[in-house]
Amino acid sequence: MAQSPNPFNIATSDHPMTHPCCSPAFEIASxxxxxxxxxxxxALAESADTALLHFECFTLPDSDAIGFKIFSTPWTDQHLGQCWGYDLSTLQALQxxxxxxxxxxxxxxLAAQATVRFLVIDPNSNVLKGLPLFDC
Incomplete structure (x- = not known):
C-alpha cells in the first residue's frame, strides 16, 4: 500500500525556510x-512526565487547546539513533x-518528521488537509 504524503510537509512546501534554525508551527483542529x-x-497534558518523550505538552490558559513543543526532529530512525541510540518505534513505545x-x-x-517545532491542537482551529478527521 502506498503511503500518503505527510500533510505537514505539504503545508510547509509553499513556505521555504530561509534560516536553518527556523522551524514551523501549526495549529490544527482537535x-x-x-x-x-x-x-x-x-488530562495527560497536565500530568504526563514527558521528559524522555521528545516533547513537552502544555495547556493554554483561557483556551481548550493543548500545545506541544517537539524536540529532536526529525523523528526518523537514523536521526533518533544518532541522537539517542534508539529508533522511532522505541520512542513511540515510550510515548x-x-x-x-x-x-x-x-x-x-508526522509533525516531528516534518520538523515542526510547535504543534497546537485546538477544537476551534482549522483542519489540516490530508490529515484524517474523526467525528467529534
Whole structure:
C-alpha cells in the first residue's frame, strides 16, 4: 500500500525556510483525534512526565487547546539513533507507555518528521488537509 504524503510537509512546501534554525508551527483542529483521545489528552497534558518523550505538552490558559513543543526532529530512525541510540518505534513505545494514544502519537510523529517545532491542537482551529478527521 502506498503511503500518503505527510500533510505537514505539504503545508510547509509553499513556505521555504530561509534560516536553518527556523522551524514551523501549526495549529490544527482537535477533530484530527478521536473524541476519547482528545479527552484523555487534556488530562495527560497536565500530568504526563514527558521528559524522555521528545516533547513537552502544555495547556493554554483561557483556551481548550493543548500545545506541544517537539524536540529532536526529525523523528526518523537514523536521526533518533544518532541522537539517542534508539529508533522511532522505541520512542513511540515510550510515548504509549506514558498513556498517549496511538492517534496522538501518529499526529506528533508526522509533525516531528516534518520538523515542526510547535504543534497546537485546538477544537476551534482549522483542519489540516490530508490529515484524517474523526467525528467529534
Amino acid at each position: 477533530a484530527h483525534l478521536p473524541e476519547e483521545d482528545w479527552a484523555d489528552l487534556q 504509549a507507555a506514558e498513556g498517549f494514544s496511538e492517534e496522538t502519537i501518529r499526529v506528533l510523529t
